[in-house]
Amino acid sequence: MGRWEPNARGRLEEAALALYGERGYEQVTVAEIAARAGLTERTFFRHYSDKREVLFAGSSLLREVLVKAVAEAPDGAPPVDVVGAALAAAGAVLEERRELARARQAVIDANPSLQEREVVKLATLATAVTEALRDRGIPEPAASLAAQSGIAVFRVAFERWIRETGQRSLPDLVRESFDELRTLTAT
Amino acid sequence: MGRWEPNARGRLEEAALALYGERGYEQVTVAEIAARAGLTERTFFRHYSDKREVLFAGSSLLREVLVKAVAEAPDGAPPVDVVGAALAAAGAVLEERRELARARQAVIDANPSLQEREVVKLATLATAVTEALRDRGIPEPAASLAAQSGIAVFRVAFERWIRETGQRSLPDLVRESFDELRTLTAT
Structure with a gap:
């Protein structure tokens, strides 16, 4: 070295x-x-x-944060709440790097093969969250549904965070998007 | 020719x-x-x-079925119902090819680069559904949330359909998985 x-x-x-x-x-x-x-x-x-790898090295940190937050959620917490809290924790990590995240996203948006890599990364995170939920004893299909729809919500919140010039933080947008999904599925 | x-x-x-x-x-x-x-x-x-392409040629048909079903849903139908009906219609197309779909999935499961292609394909379908919802006048973030979480539900239902030896059809599993998501988010 x-x-x-x-x-x-x-x-x-x-x-x-x-x-x-x-x-x-x-x-x-x-x-x-x-x-x-x-x-x-x-x-x-x-x-x-x-x-x-400069663009994707952060995904292992995100996975760690997600898996740890799922593991440490209070006993008996409903799966969607567990996932919501984990994604808000992941959002807090990204929140500290907003300008870098924006610069990174502009690079990815300009390159289809990087967009594919990003989609694959998100799918890997969804799988990691599914497994962490199963480790808590959450049965299928609840574990997969909560993890996959949670990552879907995170993706929407992340896009709003990147595009909007407003002051809302990513954790706030994650919570807000979860609430909107609840409203949508309740109708 | x-x-x-x-x-x-x-x-x-x-x-x-x-x-x-x-x-x-x-x-x-x-x-x-x-x-x-x-x-x-x-x-x-x-x-x-x-x-x-032998493995992925079907995705353009699925996209057509999804976009058409979203466009033709009754006026004023809630976004999640529109997406649910569209995914059940896509499920009906696959239902007629269950054995081929199983054989295809076994090939994909054995090959990481094909798994990545499959994930990218699903993301493309989610984008197509989002755009079809926007064309109906559904605003953001409802359009993205309904489409992305809908594809997440479809993915879970599809995996159950592939793995289970039971008699439930894919459209039934799609509807059932949507109901389970409703239950999960209602708690």
Whole structure:
């Protein structure tokens, strides 16, 4: 390992998002990302396996937050409440990175293969939440229905959070979207 | 165009699914599929662009059925009911091909890249349903929430239909899963 570089990972991410936004994801090389961050390619590859991973490395943290929140929900809490609280917790993680999340989303929106990767990532999160619910003893199909529809709600809330210029936080939008789903299914 | 081959498309699909199941999707060639169906490669390529398309060609029909059902739902019907009826209509199309759908799913379950393609396909269907709801004048976020959670419900119902040996039809399982989502969100 080379010498310690302060916040190398964050600097590489910011450099990558800036370059992807300016020149298009496909055109940017790892060498350029490293140079922009004032780091070496060798340092880049200590943090990310390739330029795509810069965009998707956060999903393992989201999965951890979701699974932990599901596991730690109060005993006997209804499945949809468990999922809602877990997604609000995941939203709180993203809330602290709103500008980076917006820059990232603009890159993904411009590239169909990245959009597919994002869809696959969300499906992986839904599977992780389903399994965490089953580990709590929630039976099927309740576990799958709560997890899959929860991720669907999260997706809608996330899109509103990215597009809206308002001040509502992502956790608030997640809770609000859950309430709207309740209203829709109650009619 | 060559001479007319009776039900060439269906014969190619059955041959492909049989071979994928026996030998693994990756190992099978278009030449082998055509030979198994008693047809030429040239005929294969009149019906499918490649061996993957045999597995996913049905999604455009599903999209048409969904969009048409959303468009033709009674005026003033609640969005979730509109989506539920559309998904039951799509389920009825699949119900007529249960054995083929099972064979197809076994191939997809054995291949991660096909699983990703399936997830992307479902996301595309959710987008089509969202747009069809907006065309009916359903505002956001109701259109997205109803469509995304509807596809989530459909996915769960579809998995039950594939795995269960029971006699419940896919349209029945779709309706039942919607009722379960209502119950879950009502608590």
